[in-house]
Amino acid sequence: MVSNNIALGHLPQKEVNQLVRVISTMGLLPILLIVIVAALSIFEPRFLGIFNILNVLRETSFLAILAAGQMLVLIVGGFDLSVGAVVALSSTVMATVMANTLGIMPDEVGLVIFIGVAAGIGCGVVVGLVNGLCVAYLRVSPFMVTLGTLSIASGIALLLTNGIPVYGMPKVFVNGFGRALWLGLPTTVYVALTLVIIVWAIQRFTVLGRYIYAIGGNLQASQVSGVSTKRYLITAYTMCGALAAITGVLLTARVGSGQATLGGDIMMLQSIAAAVIAGVSLRGGIGRVELVTLGALFLSIVTNSMNLVRIDSKIQTIVLGVIVIFAVALEEYGNRRKIRE
Amino acid sequence: MYKDSDQVLDTVISSPANTGEEVPSSSILEMRGISKQFPGVLALDNVDFDLRRGEVHILFGENGAGKSTLINVIAGTFPPDKGTFRYDGKDVSHLTPHRARVMGISPVFQEFSLIPNLTVEENLFLGRETSTSGFLRKKAMSARAAKVIEMLGFDLDPKKRVSSLSRAHQQMVEIAKALLADVRLLILDEPTASLTENETYKLFELIGRLKADGVGIIYVSHRMREIKEIGDRITVLRDGRKIETCNAADVGENELVELMTGRKIDVLFPKIDHKPAEKLLEINNLTLANHVVEDVSIYARAGEVTGIAGLVGCGKSELVRAVFGLEAIEEGEIVVKGEQVSHPRPDISLSKGVCYFPSDRVAEGLALERPIRENASMAALNLADFSWMRVLKKLSERKLIQDIVDRLKLRPPNIERAVGNLSGGNRQKVMLARGLTRETDIFLFDEPTVGIDVGAKVEVYDLMKELVDNGAAIILVSSELPEVLNLSNRLYVKQRAKLVAELTGDDMIEQAVLSCFFQDEEANSNAGA
Numbered sequence: 001m002v003s004n005n006i007a008l009g010h011l012p013q014k015e016v017n018q019l020v021r022v023i024s025t026m027g028l029l030p031i032l033l034i035v036i037v038a039a040l041s042i043f044e045p046r047f048l049g050i051f052n053i054l055n056v057l058r059e060t061s062f063l064a065i066l067a068a069g070q071m072l073v074l075i076v077g078g079f080d081l082s083v084g085a086v087v088a089l090s091s092t093v094m095a096t097v098m099a100n101t102l103g104i105m106p107d108e109v110g111l112v113i114f115i116g117v118a119a120g121i122g123c124g125v126v127v128g129l130v131n132g133l134c135v136a137y138l139r140v141s142p143f144m145v146t147l148g149t150l151s152i153a154s155g156i157a158l159l160l161t162n163g164i165p166v167y168g169m170p171k172v173f174v175n176g177f178g179r180a181l182w183l184g185l186p187t188t189v190y191v192a193l194t195l196v197i198i199v200w201a202i203q204r205f206t207v208l209g210r211y212i213y214a215i216g217g218n219l220q221a222s223q224v225s226g227v228s229t230k231r232y233l234i235t236a237y238t239m240c241g242a243l244a245a246i247t248g249v250l251l252t253a254r255v256g257s258g259q260a261t262l263g264g265d266i267m268m269l270q271s272i273a274a275a276v277i278a279g280v281s282l283r284g285g286i287g288r289v290e291l292v293t294l295g296a297l298f299l300s301i302v303t304n305s306m307n308l309v310r311i312d313s314k315i316q317t318i319v320l321g322v323i324v325i326f327a328v329a330l331e332e333y334g335n336r337r338k339i340r341e
Numbered sequence: 342m343y344k345d346s347d348q349v350l351d352t353v354i355s356s357p358a359n360t361g362e363e364v365p366s367s368s369i370l371e372m373r374g375i376s377k378q379f380p381g382v383l384a385l386d387n388v389d390f391d392l393r394r395g396e397v398h399i400l401f402g403e404n405g406a407g408k409s410t411l412i413n414v415i416a417g418t419f420p421p422d423k424g425t426f427r428y429d430g431k432d433v434s435h436l437t438p439h440r441a442r443v444m445g446i447s448p449v450f451q452e453f454s455l456i457p458n459l460t461v462e463e464n465l466f467l468g469r470e471t472s473t474s475g476f477l478r479k480k481a482m483s484a485r486a487a488k489v490i491e492m493l494g495f496d497l498d499p500k501k502r503v504s505s506l507s508r509a510h511q512q513m514v515e516i517a518k519a520l521l522a523d524v525r526l527l528i529l530d531e532p533t534a535s536l537t538e539n540e541t542y543k544l545f546e547l548i549g550r551l552k553a554d555g556v557g558i559i560y561v562s563h564r565m566r567e568i569k570e571i572g573d574r575i576t577v578l579r580d581g582r583k584i585e586t587c588n589a590a591d592v593g594e595n596e597l598v599e600l601m602t603g604r605k606i607d608v609l610f611p612k613i614d615h616k617p618a619e620k621l622l623e624i625n626n627l628t629l630a631n632h633v634v635e636d637v638s639i640y641a642r643a644g645e646v647t648g649i650a651g652l653v654g655c656g657k658s659e660l661v662r663a664v665f666g667l668e669a670i671e672e673g674e675i676v677v678k679g680e681q682v683s684h685p686r687p688d689i690s691l692s693k694g695v696c697y698f699p700s701d702r703v704a705e706g707l708a709l710e711r712p713i714r715e716n717a718s719m720a721a722l723n724l725a726d727f728s729w730m731r732v733l734k735k736l737s738e739r740k741l742i743q744d745i746v747d748r749l750k751l752r753p754p755n756i757e758r759a760v761g762n763l764s765g766g767n768r769q770k771v772m773l774a775r776g777l778t779r780e781t782d783i784f785l786f787d788e789p790t791v792g793i794d795v796g797a798k799v800e801v802y803d804l805m806k807e808l809v810d811n812g813a814a815i816i817l818v819s820s821e822l823p824e825v826l827n828l829s830n831r832l833y834v835k836q837r838a839k840l841v842a843e844l845t846g847d848d849m850i851e852q853a854v855l856s857c858f859f860q861d862e863e864a865n866s867n868a869g870a
Contacts, residue, residue, distance in 0.1 A: 205479075208475065210463065220452075221453065226442050226443075227467065
């Protein structure tokens, strides 16, 4: 149950209960989304421009993939600070690998792209694996582990590039994929949609999904019930790393060069924010990817609207911080008001 | 995993005695010379234990006697340091919880192995989901869950989340979970602690059926009546050593208590002279925000024990918690010593002389890593005896706490020990010590003897008597009927959030209380719940 209940003044008890029930099953998010979209449509005509909508969808896609991974780790009761750095690492590694292999075999563009993408995603898998292993076996707190890998991953990314963008990726990859539209929509939207559906299916229909919920709900109990908790902890972190790396790959294809400045702290914070807004519990055990996608959409729209009215990007980060704190406070409040039988 | 545990369960639960081929008296479990050392304690010292097929073997002993260590060894939670472990005629080593389950050892611990955010049926199948290549077969599992719950006769909705269930219902889920697989050795650790009479009866019926099927059952309990009712043999543990194993039919109650404590205990319940004086606490038409308590009015007078009885989950704990300021109040009035309190807060309640002893001492009572002294003085640090201008007066603190601890007969009386090392009974005494650090005349006891042994129980009861004799008002909330019936002067009975009866004098008999509970059951079935 996503429990974003709100204070409702002194309405009659029956109606309050009904409203609380609706909100706690759906979350506050859909309502917020409708309100903000309606308000923007009325007050800011540029918001509904086709170019702007595509832009919002593209941003949402990047964030949704990243936040889906973050959500998995949050559900097992941890969190991953390294996702932003993984985006940068996969971006620079992929671009470097592609540029070099293209020099060796200029005719095998397909193979070059394949190797480059595999290398990029591989980085994420490795970082995620390291995170998972440290949390599961060394029992280091997720905060410290992922703070460490954040530092390591961004260090490697900077070292690889000296901070200079890496060009030289195949043109097809950038123009035919990263910047292309299929059936009128950015390609990233399709990738994101596919990944979200896969994560959704894992959460709903598979043993893996069930165990991820169980471990976050009560680690001890899962162990006693015969769940190999370590294995699933590692799986969750690895999936998160892989999803972050995929975000890096898509961003790089869009931008056209590998950059150590992609992702970064802002995307990490946004991924946590999108998850928390969508009712993912910081204590673990609760979270649904379809709502997290809405959370990503909400954040993208908020950012987009601030861009449209030319709010300074420094102020935008302040707004992001406020939203995160507000969302967490709301979750806590909902928990306390939960009606027991 | 058990793709086809359907049949297995059917044979275990539904069909009485179809394993006639087996020799009923042969042992399923044989343990010899089991020792287990924990930092600072020898938890098990050369213990022999055996369990026959189709018997209920009671483990009896005070807290810290080694019962839970022993059942944890059997369940594979941790290995013993020494000794042999034979299961089903074969030597077993390197047991893990998972392997134990596969072998048919199903433990039901007091600390539940349930995931709060999952539903009942999801919890039942945890660790052994029915699946095809990684995908859950939800329909199949739902059907089986419904079947199991029906067979057990529990009033459980398989689609509900465990977090929304009361403790009693969670206990039922835990038992159902243990019985889902092919069970050959069932461990029940105080399973009835939160069950009602009726549910207990159903559980005992089930135990009977399992026995007939040749399942061996290890049953940990403090309750004499249960031990007499279902036990075949009893093993008494004390200080990690086995004292005796005897047939349940051959020993009397007093004898058992003597074996357990190593000393004589004459009367369990002290005779309390109630001298009701002025009303210290009044609750008028109280309704809580979560509607666990609706429109309840009670009062408590100085010099008497006011009891509150009710089924688990009827909101009797929440009622006193609300008085202390731990539950959100929607409507109603609370009057403490003639003064109306609209929004009680723990700090204000303490300063008005109201003290609450929580039932869950670990979650709500104690900082386990910290010493007894700090835990006991925690609620009184703002008093002049304990601090001056926010600076702690350690010497005075030490002396005052030592006095209280001595008065409560906490053993050993070393107040610098971490509370985490103490037994359940001693932990409760630390809680009581906290209540005694301030001038307090309204004591709210919430299940004060849950999980503590007979010896400590008597001391808690004696303290209550002393408090009442000195003119305090006590509200005693308890699920143990004998406790509230014997100690209270007046007894309120709650059912489903409402107050249904106030019993006094000769009306305060078990039958009267039970009939109030029974009304509830009827209302329940009429509502079709």
